[in-house]
Amino acid sequence: MTRTRARTLRATRRDVAEHAGMVEQSPIGRTPAQPGTQRPAPARTAPQNSLPVVLVVGTLLVAAFVGLIWFAQRSNGLAPDLSEVLWALSAACLIMLLALGFILARNVITLVVERRRAVPFARFRAKLVAALVGMTLIPSVLVLIVGSEVIRSSAERWFSAPIDDVLTSAHTIARGVYQDQQAALEARARRLAVRLAEVDLGVTDEADIRRLVEALEVPAGAGVVDVYRVGVDATGSPTASRIVEVPAPFLPPGYSRASADALAASRASGSAETGAVEPLDDGAELLRAAAVIRRTPDGPVVGVVVASSALSGDLTQHTRRIEGAYEAYEQLRVLARPVAAVYLSFFLMTTLMILIAATWLGLYIAKRIGRPVQLLADGAQRIGTGQLDHRIEPESSDEFGAMVEAFNTMAEELSASQRTLVRSRGDLEHKTREAERRRRYIETILERIATGVVSIDAAGRLSTVNAAAARVLDIDATVVGQPAATVFERPDLAPLGSMLREARRGVLARTVKEVSLARDGRECHLAVAATSLPGEHELDGVVMVFDDVTPLFRAQRVAAWRDVARRLAHEIKNPLTPIQLCAERLRRNLSGAPAQAKALVDECTATIIGEVEALKGLVDEFSHFARLPSPKAVPADLNALLSDTLAIYDGLFEDITLQRAFQTGLPLVRIDPDQIQRVVVNLVDNAVAALEGKTGLTGAVTAQGVIRIETQLDATNGVARVTVSDNGPGISDVDREKLFLPYFSTKGRGSGLGLAIVRRIVIEHGGSIEVTDNAPSGTRFTVELPCANELSGERTGAAAVAKGHA
Amino acid sequence: MRQVLVCVAVWVVSVASPPVARAQRDVVVTTLTREDHVLVSLELRGAYTEEVRDTVASGLETTFSFDIELRQPVAFWLDRTVDRVSVSASVRYDGLIGRYRVTRVYGRVEQVQVVEEEAAVRQLLTTLERLPLFGTRDLETNGDYSVRVRVDRRPRTGWFRWPWDRAAALGRASFTFLP
Numbered sequence: 001m002t003r004t005r006a007r008t009l010r011a012t013r014r015d016v017a018e019h020a021g022m023v024e025q026s027p028i029g030r031t032p033a034q035p036g037t038q039r040p041a042p043a044r045t046a047p048q049n050s051l052p053v054v055l056v057v058g059t060l061l062v063a064a065f066v067g068l069i070w071f072a073q074r075s076n077g078l079a080p081d082l083s084e085v086l087w088a089l090s091a092a093c094l095i096m097l098l099a100l101g102f103i104l105a106r107n108v109i110t111l112v113v114e115r116r117r118a119v120p121f122a123r124f125r126a127k128l129v130a131a132l133v134g135m136t137l138i139p140s141v142l143v144l145i146v147g148s149e150v151i152r153s154s155a156e157r158w159f160s161a162p163i164d165d166v167l168t169s170a171h172t173i174a175r176g177v178y179q180d181q182q183a184a185l186e187a188r189a190r191r192l193a194v195r196l197a198e199v200d201l202g203v204t205d206e207a208d209i210r211r212l213v214e215a216l217e218v219p220a221g222a223g224v225v226d227v228y229r230v231g232v233d234a235t236g237s238p239t240a241s242r243i244v245e246v247p248a249p250f251l252p253p254g255y256s257r258a259s260a261d262a263l264a265a266s267r268a269s270g271s272a273e274t275g276a277v278e279p280l281d282d283g284a285e286l287l288r289a290a291a292v293i294r295r296t297p298d299g300p301v302v303g304v305v306v307a308s309s310a311l312s313g314d315l316t317q318h319t320r321r322i323e324g325a326y327e328a329y330e331q332l333r334v335l336a337r338p339v340a341a342v343y344l345s346f347f348l349m350t351t352l353m354i355l356i357a358a359t360w361l362g363l364y365i366a367k368r369i370g371r372p373v374q375l376l377a378d379g380a381q382r383i384g385t386g387q388l389d390h391r392i393e394p395e396s397s398d399e400f401g402a403m404v405e406a407f408n409t410m411a412e413e414l415s416a417s418q419r420t421l422v423r424s425r426g427d428l429e430h431k432t433r434e435a436e437r438r439r440r441y442i443e444t445i446l447e448r449i450a451t452g453v454v455s456i457d458a459a460g461r462l463s464t465v466n467a468a469a470a471r472v473l474d475i476d477a478t479v480v481g482q483p484a485a486t487v488f489e490r491p492d493l494a495p496l497g498s499m500l501r502e503a504r505r506g507v508l509a510r511t512v513k514e515v516s517l518a519r520d521g522r523e524c525h526l527a528v529a530a531t532s533l534p535g536e537h538e539l540d541g542v543v544m545v546f547d548d549v550t551p552l553f554r555a556q557r558v559a560a561w562r563d564v565a566r567r568l569a570h571e572i573k574n575p576l577t578p579i580q581l582c583a584e585r586l587r588r589n590l591s592g593a594p595a596q597a598k599a600l601v602d603e604c605t606a607t608i609i610g611e612v613e614a615l616k617g618l619v620d621e622f623s624h625f626a627r628l629p630s631p632k633a634v635p636a637d638l639n640a641l642l643s644d645t646l647a648i649y650d651g652l653f654e655d656i657t658l659q660r661a662f663q664t665g666l667p668l669v670r671i672d673p674d675q676i677q678r679v680v681v682n683l684v685d686n687a688v689a690a691l692e693g694k695t696g697l698t699g700a701v702t703a704q705g706v707i708r709i710e711t712q713l714d715a716t717n718g719v720a721r722v723t724v725s726d727n728g729p730g731i732s733d734v735d736r737e738k739l740f741l742p743y744f745s746t747k748g749r750g751s752g753l754g755l756a757i758v759r760r761i762v763i764e765h766g767g768s769i770e771v772t773d774n775a776p777s778g779t780r781f782t783v784e785l786p787c788a789n790e791l792s793g794e795r796t797g798a799a800a801v802a803k804g805h806a
Numbered sequence: 807m808r809q810v811l812v813c814v815a816v817w818v819v820s821v822a823s824p825p826v827a828r829a830q831r832d833v834v835v836t837t838l839t840r841e842d843h844v845l846v847s848l849e850l851r852g853a854y855t856e857e858v859r860d861t862v863a864s865g866l867e868t869t870f871s872f873d874i875e876l877r878q879p880v881a882f883w884l885d886r887t888v889d890r891v892s893v894s895a896s897v898r899y900d901g902l903i904g905r906y907r908v909t910r911v912y913g914r915v916e917q918v919q920v921v922e923e924e925a926a927v928r929q930l931l932t933t934l935e936r937l938p939l940f941g942t943r944d945l946e947t948n949g950d951y952s953v954r955v956r957v958d959r960r961p962r963t964g965w966f967r968w969p970w971d972r973a974a975a976l977g978r979a980s981f982t983f984l985p
Contacts, residue, residue, distance in 0.1 A: 082962075083962045090968065115858075175903075178902045179904070306900055323901055327865035330865065331866050334961075335866075336967050341964075344965075
């Protein structure tokens, strides 16, 4: 009934769970997903714990108990030899004792093992078993001890002194009667033997012997005299043959001569047996006494005389009854211990049966009580370890069954909650992973972008400094976590620090400024935007974003200069031709003037025309700078180009040496040879100008000028590097920054467009140019040009762009 | 727990062993081969105790049963029983006439003796002299044999009997059969 109800309940729950979609996920992977809530198969009850077996064994125990009582009641009729009974009882007691010990030991060991293994409910079960067994064991043992003492003392009281005296006296009297009779008979027999020794039994006539006996001893009452002659048989053994039988006038019924013959034969053979007792039919007894007949005291036995006398039936019965009572008393004294042992064994066996039954029943009750609780404890432990699908099969419909049902309901709800929790956890993990992915994405972008990003938290500590910011601001990434005020108190970062302070003060939600910072002697222009991050109650922090707009700034300046140059060239070049024409006309028209005037005119017009030509050249330079054509790049041998270009300087300078250090195996480069030739000439001219007796910042005069032109292949970046260095006075840091700007010149003459054009040509070739100090003195220009092959070209382009921006 | 079990085992062995050990030395067995029989003599020493004397005097029939086995030793195994004979000696005392009736039975032979002296009774009950109990026809020449005697007495008058204590005394004698 209970199991049917449980199955129905299980099926219903499974249906509900399946419909609710609650069985798709397993809790944290500990238990595989299973279709619905599953209960364990009902635990098989041990045979000794099943109710039918208990009833059968109980019935057998009761039957054995009743049989024991029945047997004990009939123990008085047991045979005097109680050995077998005692043996059987001892064996039964030992077996039951062993059974009891086994039951107790097994359960004790089980309980100890369960306690050591920390099996749930083991302690309570041990206490319960101990209480039940103790409640049975202690009273039973006490009753056994008291009962044993009672039996033992009762056995001692069986033998009291008065009864002992009475029975001993009666026994003495009865024995005296027999002994008196026996003694009288023996005396008669001896007297007859003496008289019969006077005759020769071998030859004397039977009638004579009879007369002699009758004359000597006339049997009185129920008495008989038998005379035997002793001879030797063929084997040499003595024999006794009856010669005469002198019976009493009336013989007792049941009289037989056999015992007399046996007694005579025994005496004839030398036996010391002198008497015998022969029972008669009416309860009487016939006493016999035998005496041997010797002719001389030391002579051989020639005959035997047996005298018999009957005791009356009444006397015999009384004496035998007395003897029987005495013997029974004595036998009881002898068997007192085994008899008491039998009673004790009965008692012990009964006690053991009660103990076994009570112990077993106690253990059974303990299991019946403990098993549901143990199942609940075990189930709670399993639930605790995450096995939320564990269910307990109800084994009864009582309060324990209701408790089990409540436990299963709780487990079901826990399982549902766990599944919900797992789903939520999965969603949360998914969102966390997504957020992490987005964070990494943003971090990657922050690290890759050229825009610098710096953020500070509400406490004013730096929380974000991306790579671009670290590079532009020349700070280390380890500053993250440090107070922003400390980091930005550096003089070159002071403008940024003030912007951060303003943003933190919340003066403006967003502040955009253009800030110039001195970086390695160069001016770095930043477009900075500082934005405060408002929180719920106060400012969460400030984020500052800035871009290095220095290249843009330079480009704008170059564009402005180019525009100025173009306008200047246009505005200046137009009036130059009329001026020149006018000057030439004046000189031509005044050619006939006096010599002095003519000389003045010629001088002035020559000056005008010369200056106009100079202005034209200057304007052409300006125009050329403004309208520099795009390079027509073709693969070319850079070393050959340099050799051809430098050939024009051969023999021009006495104090200047041009050193060539070209790397062999240089690949072709894609260049416009004319423009690159112009670049090289420009750089060499600058170097020559620097070495032609000019004084540098140090004031030292260059004694022997050396201009070194090198080529080198940078295979890694796919560029060919041209280096023009001199050992001149060098360039100051301030001048170096403005070196590539148009119209900047340190020579005091010229247009100041040479290096600007050089830089433009190199950049339009996809290359780069930079100027550094030469060691130990002088200036070093390095031009990088991309190689002709595709791969190198790509790499070189990328490198050039990067350096160009820098 | 283990110590308790060991103590219990030692106690059981100490309690159960003495009767067996004592019984082993109480029966003196001697054998003699004559003609076609193995003659067995045995003497049960110390068996006629005061307890036995009281038992006999009470009129209870007191019996000493001798279970005599002729055995042949088998290497690494239990001895093989060649033959077995039971001998008993019983006594019953008639208190009225003061005589003992002693009955000795071995095989098909029964001897009845009536004696009046207790010493004779003790002798008849505890001593057997050269009883031709076993034939030599099935014995192997130069074979090793032993005669084992288990003695039981009835009635027993003790408080308790161990289930395995079937013999009151034990005896053993070995001999080599030489025809």
